[in-house]
Amino acid sequence: MEYAFKQVESKWQQYWKQQGAYTSNDFNKPKFYVLDMFPYPSGAGLHVGHPLGYIASDIYARYKRLQGFNVLHPMGYDSFGLPAEQYAIQTGQHPAITTQQNIARYRQQLDMLGFSYDWQREIRTSEPDYYKWTQWIFIQLFHAWYDNTLQKAMPIESLVQQFETNGNSGINAATEYENTFTAAQWLAYNQAQQHEILMAYRLAYLSNTLVNWCAALGSVLANDEVKDGVSERGSYPVERKLMQQWSLRITAYSQRLLDDLETIDWTESIKDSQRNWIGRSQGTSINFNCNNQTITVFTTRPDTVFGVTYLTLAPEHPLVSQLTLATHKSEVDQYVAWAKNRSERERQADVKHISGVFTGAYAIHPFTNEPIAVWIGDYVLAGYGTGAVMAVPAHDTRDYAFARHFNLPVKQVIEPTTPHNFNEAAYDEKMGTCINSGFLNGLSVNEAIKVAISKIENEAVGIGQVNYRQRDAVFGRQRYWGEPIPVYYKDGIAHTLPTDALPLVLPAIDAYLPTEQGEPPLARAQNFTYNGYPIETTTMPGWAGSSWYYLRYMDAGNTQAFASADAINYWQQIDLYLGGSEHATGHLLYVRFWTKFLFDLGYLPFNEPAKKLINQGMIQGTSALVYRVVNSNTFVSAGLKNKYQTTTLHADVNMVANQVLDIEAFKNWRAEYATADFILEDGKYICGSEVEKMSKSKYNVVTPDDIIEKYGADCLRMYEMFLGPLEQSKPWNTNGITGVSGFLKKLWRLYIQAHNGYGAADNASLKTIHKTIKKVTEDMERFSFNTSVSTFMICVNELTDAKCTNKEILQWLAIILSPYAPHIAEEVWQLMGNTQSVTKAAWPVFNESYLIESVFEYPVSINGKMKFKFPLPTNYTSAQVTENISISPKLQQLLQGATPKKIIVVPGKIINVVV
RNA sequence: GCCUGGAUGGUGGAAUUGGUAGACACGCAGGACUUAAAAUCCUGUGACCCUUAAAGUCGUGCGGGUUCAAGUCCCGCUCCGGGUACCA
16 A cells, blocks of 8 residues: 555544644643744745754654643744835835735645644734734833942833933943032933933834934844845945934943853854854043043053053044144045945945044143144044044054054054064954063063053043953834834924823824825825824834744633733743744844843843854755757757857756756756757756755746645655754755655655554564663654664665564664654554644653673774674673684684783773774 | 854765664665555665675774773874854
């Protein structure tokens, strides 16, 4: 009887659905939370690369269920986003409708794969029931400030109280507010002034900041949405623009986001990306007096303070206009105007080009009292540190390049540990001894840094401090298809909506474009007001909804809270989180930030979202190439193409198997190819291939639908795992799938054979199954799914050879196979007379006693080279092994009379004879 | 540039703690069954030397080293992928 995968797979998919086989509501069991990063439902549907992580997490979730855990394994949709809106602009169709259609398509594809999601917990970030709570969290952020002393977010009322009693002098907060005021002054401020001050402390705040403006998308973008000076989505140019924007004060959490990386089991590469993104650097500020103004610089190398030969300010630095001498004014103005108007892209593309201008002013060195020239240069960034640097060209590569370009002095203050030519490059190693450095002379770099900081602090010329590269996250988007920000404006002051007015539903508009005045699309909405006051018209960015979605799955239907305390206390953190590494500095930082914030407010008993994170590799496409002879309709096989002059064209990969083109399919593909001729090699047309990104235009997209149609879902699941280690990126290639398909057929025959009459267990089969259980269990624990597939193949090969018909053995095999190939496992499980689903079975425990061998075939090496095998009882001691091998005729023959210097025996492993 | 991950047969990959390199598959070659094909099954398959076999030699990107023993550890390189980039 042939294995009819189509019938069997749809039968069990229906069964699981009817039985609610994957609901996760048995709260008496221990919990386990396995989460996939949810997808953005694009119009293209899933290709074979998408399910890679989903299959792995599904296998693990099923494994944990069989081990007796109550497993939370949900799925949902990150359904706000740009593509649906761009489509809406073109067609006028509401993005909700296309989103709905795309979700239906995704769901159909996900169902085909036999995933064990608990669909009762499905969420969609664009549904008001969901984004109500995204808005609610925003409101909490608005009404909170960050206490640096407690290292914790606090309600804004506690800040107001302190202002009212003590002013702001004793407060150590994450804020850009720099002035101090007393309680009396605070009370004397009017409401608008108080609001303005508070805004500078809030964790969700409005401010005028330089943002990444993308004109083509009509919106601002966060730093992680800009790659190489262009937008990540669509690759449109991005420029810097000063705008009033909503931001989230993620920088308040920089240190905790950094420190807590030590507490989580994530890959080192993701942690490193986050560390670099946060970019902590410890250093000190130093004040330079300049015509009664103070220029404050930030440096991590105060040990080189005597090597300063000039200062450089960013073109946007506020003191530029005040410091510049009249004689230099026009030149400086010209430069500043030029630098400010350069787009981000120009700056990026032009990093090597050095530009700058002298202000004519001189500052006074705080220790030597020497005059120090003040320059302006666009290699100094306004947004980092103080926007000004002390240039030490001898020991900083950029300063060196600038000094060389403008012929400025280079003063060596560190004696290098290795020979160094200062005429060629800066010496920027943090190693060596201070020279020409006053009170620092003779100290090592590391000692000098400490001494310099304490001297700087004692003489009040600066203060030790820490800077982060990380910026606050811009939170407003000038777009329609996102969560409305629950804020209204009364007399120009921002107020949040009361939480009982949530959700603030996205209003209908007539066109999904900015208004004539350049306002965001929401400004088109009629009566978009709260009690008559206008509501904020920017919407939240794509990452808002995904920053807390893992919490909603715990209690998806809750109308009273984002999730109940009971649900949160039961489910706790994500135990295993699977997703792509491209989210390293975006989503994965934001979700950690929101988790810490909700923890600070007492809503969560944990401050990291996921204990363990695994990144699945990307699956690339393998394009199929055909070669058309120039000026003809003749195609030549890849091996012969060099004999002709050819044009390379893409053929649809779905017409190609093992590099061989299906010529009939190719002729039918396009009318122009219907009459094509082919020059074959060995009767076949062989295609060339190239690894590229999977995309429609390259005809290399392989959908799971096609594979499932041909081989079934179990086969696709196992084949994707069989391709190689989960974390590794690899090109998709259907070449090996027949191996997995053949395995499933062989497995099926094994069960059909046995069904004719079950028999007793033989020793060989017992050993096989226990060995398999052991290996598969170990592989599961280390997420090595590819090796498990091999193990199953070996198992089935061995059981087939042993003609095993033992029911118990075959049942064990069905159970351990069921996470990988759930449909066929259910079918054979039922065939063996089980009435309950295999998903309710228990993961078997292997019995070591079946694996014990009485004899071991020792590999015998001479000088480390394996020569022959020699069987000996496993219970022999090293001495007994040595004795037996010494007298073995085979060894004698190989040694040809020589006496071994030494015989090394590792019992149960190897014998090595040293001559 | 910096940070990361990687490089093993014709191909995907295995070797978990330093202990038989190439498991398991694909492909290829030969064979069985068949009028034929598909499906299925069997045999062989790292390279070199050789008519074959046996034996031997070489072999995990390159060059060194440690060790009785190195794909695995150490030092120095090359190439490929991912991230990041005037961050003072």
